[in-house]
Amino acid sequence: MVEKKYTLGWFIRSLVLWLVAAIMLLPLFHIVSVSLSSNVEVLKNTITFWPKGFSLEAYKFILGKPLIYNAYKNTIIYTVTGTLAALFVLTTGAYALSKKRCPFAKPVNFLIMITMFFGGGMIPTYLAVKWLGLLDTLWAIILPTAFSAWNCIIMRSFFASYPAEIEESGRLDGLNDIGVLWYLVLPTSTAVLATIGLFCAVGMWNNFFGPLIYLSDESKYPLQIVLRQLILQSISDGMETGPSLNIAENSIKYGTILVSIIPIIAVYPWLQKYFVKGVMIGSIKG
């Protein structure tokens, strides 16, 4: 096809897309710039997308605060254990339920489908966690969200298309179903495990709702709760920022935001690759 390249349409399209890219990217530039600028410049409100009077004081302050690194530690614990718990529940369940010969596969799959359209809602779920005695524990954060119908269906459809010959050969070698899953299927399913694992990890890292309603012990708060207190409620207990410190409040806030999203930016290339795949599997089968 021969096409004129620089038409009016091409011009408008490029302009719109550049604008979209700028709107998506510039806030990040601003956060980085303010957090890296000296307090004099921040207080003068002159910083846009480039730091002025370079200073790392804000980061020294943030990383020296027990409030922040305790929350950071909690978030890492919740993310790691939560992801492992979710992967355990999802792989075992999805593998079993992908087989027609699994006892009760039909009714259980039906029960899973129902949860996509109807649920108990916020208060009964909170009460269930309370009845189970999980309030204010790690389990309240990682267990209620470990199973999700959506992730289970993605995995189930993956396992359903897994070549039966490989599983058969394993069974001939004397492995039972658990052995087949552990020794044969899982080692060759790393792509789907990575996809779902990343889904869960990002969800856990960003989890705000669970900690908000299930935790009241401040020493268990994850980063998202502390971020909300710091930025949206301007509660700064344990974050004393006197004028003696010579650090602008905004530098600390933006610095904390950045510290909380750096791990996500660090794994972003993998996130993008695997998440796009995950969305595709979900959209075809879901």
Added chain:
Amino acid sequence: MSKANNAPTEMLPVTQAKNRRWVEFKKNKYLFILSIPTILCLILFYYLPMYGLVIAFQDYKPFLGIMGSKWVGFDQFSRFFNYAFFWRILKNTLLLSVYNLLWGFPAPIILALLLNEVRNQKFKKFVQTVSYMPHFYSTVVVCGLVTMFLAPTGGLITRALSVFGISHNFLADARWFRTLYIASSLWQSTGWGTIIYLAALTNVDPQLYEAAYVDGASRWRCLWSITIPSIAPTIITLLIMNIGSMINVGFERAFLLQTPATYETSEIIATYVYKAGIVNNSFSYGSAVGLFNSVISLILIITANKISAKVSETSLW
């Protein structure tokens, strides 16, 4: 006589079937063991809460438990319907969901169509990469950025607007809450939403475009007559799903962006349930309000699916 004789022979296959099922179960018991964690999670965190919904029809007292609490029928519901701000909350919930759908649904389609026209693959990849990114930021971060950028002193957007002589405290103005909600939601999810459409677009047969080109069709003509009809099934499926989840407008975003000054527009069913149920410990009342919300959402998705099955023969089930 013959009936009496037949009875035992009819019984036999039943017990045989039972035995066969038991043998079958024993043969596949390891699969059953593998499904136990999932079954437990389903029971404890999905079906126990659904059972817990009965407290919406009770005056639930934690020390009496479900068994001991008094049944009050629909009293909790009528308390909600008679609440002074019932209509305000319902209106806010519906308006926020409708606006969210009206803006949030077409935005990714438009962006995907724009990206699809781009011939420079590097540029396309760049815009995609950059626009997927906000999807991975937490709602707390996004709402924090909105709050900080609009801060009356020194916020980035406040400063930019002051160049044009505009100065306004958007965060404390109830009339601006919905705009902020929708805008932050668009910023966070438009890019990500393009993935499915871009995938559907790659499946369009290029021969169609070549044929149209030979016939002298313009690019607009191709867009309306080839591209959009080809991705219509995807659009409709996603529309049904969006309508179904429409009323479950994000609790987090509304909760994090609202201030007491904006309750007039920002208080929605979900944030009200949180305050009534968790903050004030009115568990029965909170459950009733939540159940009201779930029932509406269920009706919406069933209706959307029915309509779409009739109109376009695309349906979710």
